[in-house]
Amino acid sequence: DTEVTQTPKHLVMGMTNKKSLKCEQHMGHRAMYWYKQKAKKPPELMFVYSYEKLSINESVPSRFSPECPNSSLLNLHLHALQPEDSALYLCASSHFSGSTDTQYFGPGTRLTVL
Amino acid sequence: RKEVEQDPGPFNVPEGATVAFNCTYSNSASQSFFWYRQDCRKEPKLLMSVYSSGNEDGRFTAQLNRASQYISLLIRDSKLSDSATYLCVVNGHNQGGKLIFGQGTELSVKP
Numbered sequence: 574d575t576e577v578t579q580t581p582k583h584l585v586m587g588m589t590n591k592k593s594l595k596c597e598q599h600m601g602h603r604a605m606y607w608y609k610q611k612a613k614k615p616p617e618l619m620f621v622y623s624y625e626k627l628s629i630n631e632s633v634p635s636r637f638s639p640e641c642p643n644s645s646l647l648n649l650h651l652h653a654l655q656p657e658d659s660a661l662y663l664c665a666s667s668h669f670s671g672s673t674d675t676q677y678f679g680p681g682t683r684l685t686v687l
Numbered sequence: 688r689k690e691v692e693q694d695p696g697p698f699n700v701p702e703g704a705t706v707a708f709n710c711t712y713s714n715s716a717s718q719s720f721f722w723y724r725q726d727c728r729k730e731p732k733l734l735m736s737v738y739s740s741g742n743e744d745g746r747f748t749a750q751l752n753r754a755s756q757y758i759s760l761l762i763r764d765s766k767l768s769d770s771a772t773y774l775c776v777v778n779g780h781n782q783g784g785k786l787i788f789g790q791g792t793e794l795s796v797k798p
Binding site for chain 2: 604606614615616618621623628629661663667669670671672673674675676677678679680681683
């Protein structure tokens with residue numbers, strides 16, 4: 574079973590709101606990822622967690638704050654977002670964060686910032 | 688030069704056609720290679736990993752030429768359900784799992 578789940582499916586928030594996106598996998602994967610995807614563009618990596626530790630931050634603004642409470646869960650906390658942050662946010666996981674590991678994506682959260 | 692480049696597309700083909708997607712990558716140290724497909728407003732889904740020996744899965748054949756840094760995907764006898772965007776993806780060497788995506792090639796299969 575290569576399932577990654579994400580909640581919520583859709584989220585609309587104002588620029589002053591605080592919200593969180595959640596991602597879960599039960600495949601025993603030790604690497605988890607957050608990507609952002611705008612329409613007609615490929616996904617862009619935001620963060621990588623390896624063994625529950627942040628290993629890559631692709632210079633993401635601090636209004637996005639990732640958290641990995643345990644090996645199965647990954648959160649993305651959102652605060653003071655801008656309308657240009659509206660996008661599809663994808664979570665992915667892989668066995669490890671090595672260069673030969675296949676990443677499996679969740680269905681994404683479609684975020685709209687008003 | 689982009690790290691991963693694909694045919695710009697879109698490709699519009701009739702059912703039953705054979706379609707070829709091409710992709711080149713710039714980092715010769717890249718370790719692994721994939722084709723993902725992405726349906727409209729859905730997540731990318733792994734279609735195939737790509738190996739130097741080539742691999743086939745039903746109507747789909749993927750090839751890798753490391754010397755030319757070139758990856759291909761061939762779809763034979765295309766179906767309406769093959770309509771999607773096809774993403775060429777490369778996993779770099781010692782990049783902590785960072786995937787490098789091509790821009791994607793949109794395929795539309797018409798009756």
